[in-house]
Amino acid sequence: MRIPCPHCGPRDEAEFAYRGDATKQRPAPDAGIEAFHDYVYLRANPRGWHEEWWQHAAGCRAWLRVRRHTVTHEIAAVTPA
């Protein structure tokens, strides 16, 4: 898999570190323990398009929001975080 870094151009996946699900939003401070449990522990495992954080750790160090297909590894969009 290659990820087109908006700063460096297309680079091999080995240069990137996966930093998690980009769809998770931190709940409001008073949202309650259940909401925080879900935020910290519960993740979907979609078959298809997924919004993810990737960091170009061995390159320009930028955090990127990547829209990736989890079956084909096709990448539809990459934007700087």
Place this chain on the structure above:
Amino acid sequence: MSAVEPLHPLAGLMPAPLPGPDPLRLGLPRRELVQVTARHGADPTGLGFALPGPGESAETAGITALWMQPRGWLLSAPWDGEGALLTRAAPLAPAAALVDQSHGRCTIRLAGAKSRAVLAKLCRIDLHPRIFGPGRVAATQVAHLACLLHQAEPEAFELIVFSTLAANLLDALASAAAEYGYAPG
């Protein structure tokens, strides 16, 4: 401050020359390096030239500025005494954080007709002249080490890596160059 260290960290580790059909020249230039990270909303100027954009370098009065990351650069200059480049870079200070990396990182130079062929064995980016070329810079991995790769001349590359890991890179370069031969130079 500790004693001045005029030597390159790899000075004693250069492999003995290996004869071959098209020898690679391995050099250990002693450079001063200063990392420049722009502050929020600030535009570092004052060196007399504009800091380069992504993947590019710029050079003036013996200082080479290499793009390293968004709003981050590495300045490189020939060794001129402890802290000399940091002093020359001082005009950037109001708009950027300056960190002297002269001991933390070091430079390995490889030159010769086969320098691109040797790097192609160790790194994953396309160094063909239609994509890359003199003056271009890439922050990437070479032999699995994070490395700032700078094509200084049509047949010469400079690799800036962490000093503590540089011996591994020198070994990898020598192994990759074995079929062509290599010599210090």
